[in-house]
Amino acid sequence: MAVETAGSISLPRTKTRSELMTQRLAAARWFLLPMLVALAIVAGWPLLRSIWFSFTDAKLNTLYSAEWIGFGNYLRWQTLSSGAIRWRGVLADPDWWNAVWNTLRFAFISVSLEAVLGMIVALVLNAEFRGRGIVRAAILIPWAIPTIVSAKMWSWMLNDQLGIINDLLMKLGLISQKIAWTASTDTAMTAVLIVDVWKTTPFMALLILAGLQMIPKDVYEAARVDGVHPVKVFFRVTLPLVRPALMVAIIFRLLDAMRIFDLIYVLTPNSKATKTMSVLSQENLFQFDNFAEGSTQSTLLFVIIAVLTALYIWLGRVNFDAEGK
Amino acid sequence: MKLKSLVLGLMAGVSLAGIAQAADLQIVLGDTGTGLTFLQGQVERYMAANPEDKVTIVPMPSSTTDQFGQYRLWLASGNADIDIYTTDVIWAPQLAEHFTDLTEATKDIVGDYFPAIIESQTVDGKLVALPSFTDAPALYYRKDLLEKYGKAVPKTWAELEATAKEIQDAERAAGNPDMWGFVWQGNAYEGLTCDALEWVKSNGGGQIVEADGTISINNAQAAAAIDRAAGWVNTISPPGVLSYGEEESRGVWQTGNAVFMRNWPYAYGLGNGSDSAIAGKFDVTTLPMGDGADARSAATLGGWNLAVSKYSPDQEAAIRLVKFLSSPEEQKRRAIEQTNLPTLMATYDDPEVAEKAPIIPLWKEVFQNAVPRPSAPTGTKYNEVSSLFWSAVHETLSGNGSAAENLEALEADLQDLLGS
Numbered sequence: 001m002a003v004e005t006a007g008s009i010s011l012p013r014t015k016t017r018s019e020l021m022t023q024r025l026a027a028a029r030w031f032l033l034p035m036l037v038a039l040a041i042v043a044g045w046p047l048l049r050s051i052w053f054s055f056t057d058a059k060l061n062t063l064y065s066a067e068w069i070g071f072g073n074y075l076r077w078q079t080l081s082s083g084a085i086r087w088r089g090v091l092a093d094p095d096w097w098n099a100v101w102n103t104l105r106f107a108f109i110s111v112s113l114e115a116v117l118g119m120i121v122a123l124v125l126n127a128e129f130r131g132r133g134i135v136r137a138a139i140l141i142p143w144a145i146p147t148i149v150s151a152k153m154w155s156w157m158l159n160d161q162l163g164i165i166n167d168l169l170m171k172l173g174l175i176s177q178k179i180a181w182t183a184s185t186d187t188a189m190t191a192v193l194i195v196d197v198w199k200t201t202p203f204m205a206l207l208i209l210a211g212l213q214m215i216p217k218d219v220y221e222a223a224r225v226d227g228v229h230p231v232k233v234f235f236r237v238t239l240p241l242v243r244p245a246l247m248v249a250i251i252f253r254l255l256d257a258m259r260i261f262d263l264i265y266v267l268t269p270n271s272k273a274t275k276t277m278s279v280l281s282q283e284n285l286f287q288f289d290n291f292a293e294g295s296t297q298s299t300l301l302f303v304i305i306a307v308l309t310a311l312y313i314w315l316g317r318v319n320f321d322a323e324g325k
Numbered sequence: 326m327k328l329k330s331l332v333l334g335l336m337a338g339v340s341l342a343g344i345a346q347a348a349d350l351q352i353v354l355g356d357t358g359t360g361l362t363f364l365q366g367q368v369e370r371y372m373a374a375n376p377e378d379k380v381t382i383v384p385m386p387s388s389t390t391d392q393f394g395q396y397r398l399w400l401a402s403g404n405a406d407i408d409i410y411t412t413d414v415i416w417a418p419q420l421a422e423h424f425t426d427l428t429e430a431t432k433d434i435v436g437d438y439f440p441a442i443i444e445s446q447t448v449d450g451k452l453v454a455l456p457s458f459t460d461a462p463a464l465y466y467r468k469d470l471l472e473k474y475g476k477a478v479p480k481t482w483a484e485l486e487a488t489a490k491e492i493q494d495a496e497r498a499a500g501n502p503d504m505w506g507f508v509w510q511g512n513a514y515e516g517l518t519c520d521a522l523e524w525v526k527s528n529g530g531g532q533i534v535e536a537d538g539t540i541s542i543n544n545a546q547a548a549a550a551i552d553r554a555a556g557w558v559n560t561i562s563p564p565g566v567l568s569y570g571e572e573e574s575r576g577v578w579q580t581g582n583a584v585f586m587r588n589w590p591y592a593y594g595l596g597n598g599s600d601s602a603i604a605g606k607f608d609v610t611t612l613p614m615g616d617g618a619d620a621r622s623a624a625t626l627g628g629w630n631l632a633v634s635k636y637s638p639d640q641e642a643a644i645r646l647v648k649f650l651s652s653p654e655e656q657k658r659r660a661i662e663q664t665n666l667p668t669l670m671a672t673y674d675d676p677e678v679a680e681k682a683p684i685i686p687l688w689k690e691v692f693q694n695a696v697p698r699p700s701a702p703t704g705t706k707y708n709e710v711s712s713l714f715w716s717a718v719h720e721t722l723s724g725n726g727s728a729a730e731n732l733e734a735l736e737a738d739l740q741d742l743l744g745s
Contacts, residue, residue, distance in 0.1 A: 060397060060398075060401040061401060061422065063401070159565065159573065159576075160563055160564065160565025160568075161503065161505075161563055161565060161576070161577050161582065162576055162577070162580070178563070178564075178565070179564075180563065180564040180565035180566075180567065180568065181565075182565075182568045183511070183512075183564060183565045183566070183567035183568035183569075184564060184567070184723070185723055185725070268568070269388075269390070269391075269512075269513070269514065270512070270513030270514060270712075270715070270716070270719070271513065272716070272720075282394070283712075286394040286395075286397055286398050287390065287393065287394050287397075287708050287709075287712070288708055288709040288712070289419075289705045289706060289708070289709070290709070
């Protein structure tokens, strides 16, 4: 938003574009073209197809003969013989709203934890110490392991009878009875959160670290000369200066967390307590014979993510233009 | 359109490369235990006999629910890379249109198979898959522990509960805190549908949806059976049983930490393996029965079949491999090494099989009386029916509502799904 206003203000000045400018713009368009074409093929087309399917009666075996039925998959009603009206469709489906709630809860908690822990890790890695290069590389390992592999690994570690987590906690005397982490509806979400935080904190830390390294050293020197308390330095100097990088890191994670699928699919596939929008949509698309309903759910997921992102950018005044202010 | 021709071009390039070296077959398999290693041996024997064919195994996850989603996606998109699918007994009606009709190719051997199994794989007169082995679960019990405490092999669920509890408590007091009475498959997936169908059927509660399409699940005997199972969690079964599949329960059992286990026959051979803590210490019997009218021992019918994809470019070679894998020699070997139940009638009377895998001849009658899951009357809706059923059961087991409440809601959901 901020970028656009800046553009409109500066527009009168460049009303008479120089020939060189016009040429540059034309060249830029040509350079952008391949990327736009690639995006249209890999992202635009599938998205449009999904949206189209959500308005049809498509089944997986009849994709090419699907017929348009309008908004029926979203919301429709039946008049029962008693005259009562019954609402059907995804928007009237309690399973869908349960999944929406699970997704939002998961996204909010996991991203908050990852932001705080990522910040701490980034601050540590930003300090000068011996072997920093190795530690920086090592901390990225969880992020580098494919999610399916780490989820499977954790599911054995969290296994109630044979798992190492319960074994450790028992030996340390922290629990008196083995916990069925992924089985119980009370702990299923916690288990998923533990694994997700373990896996994506390094990514968050890396993005924040990049932001920290942009902060000029002389600011800290000035603070030290003035004898400012380190905690105050963090909240008054580091945090405001790293905020743009932090906000961008959070939005990346938020987008990622909203469409979480693989981790939950492996760890707690059918638990009502952790079923997210993507998992539910996959189930309808491929497990059940409800391709259109699954498409409706993925379209709604797209809309929800788009709205949340727009809200976040607007409320957080995130500036993607590094030279903006 | 341009995109389409690009994709077609790529596909043509790939298949041309394939034709250059005779038949190049891909077979997918998601199996438990040592199933994959066994198939590798089979494939090697096949390639030794048919040197012109090259066979690659594509391993899949062991959860049938996971496999199905992937196979369906591949088949719906007309994937030509996979030639042979290993299919669960319940998938035939849902995937029939994507598979080659094997009637003609197998007309000389089909009479050797159990007619009921062939019928389960026949959809509208088309034989969609050749049965490779059949399955009916057993109650595994630790004969050493039963002897030690002077207990009889349980015939009813009530007896099983009492014996499990007593031995579990005594063993824990004797210094094994990890001992549990009974392990089974309680995760919310197809396996729970099998387990719960047995509880319900053995208690005279019907089979969810009857063969004529009547939805029968909402009855008092079914509710009582599921409530009883809910009572096992955290008393004779570990609370984690609600996330167990076949392999997790076998993990607890085979490390010697369970008195009873409900599992398929494959666990018999593995339990007697050299790395097993309980080799020679256990035996199998039929699953217990409930009480009330029509109570009987009930085992859910399982089984795996081999289907040839309609989109495979090497139909002839693929059928040749399927016939090889289901041949009498291979079924016998499978029975002895994997303790998988043969689908050929003659293999049950083989003296070598009886000697090396005594469970096989014993199980002939069990699987012939096994209960089919309602995949025939529900057709393409089966997966959703099964999912609704296992969800209702899993909710009850987790303590969210009584069986009666959950089954009543299930009945309404099933009516919505199947009625319209």
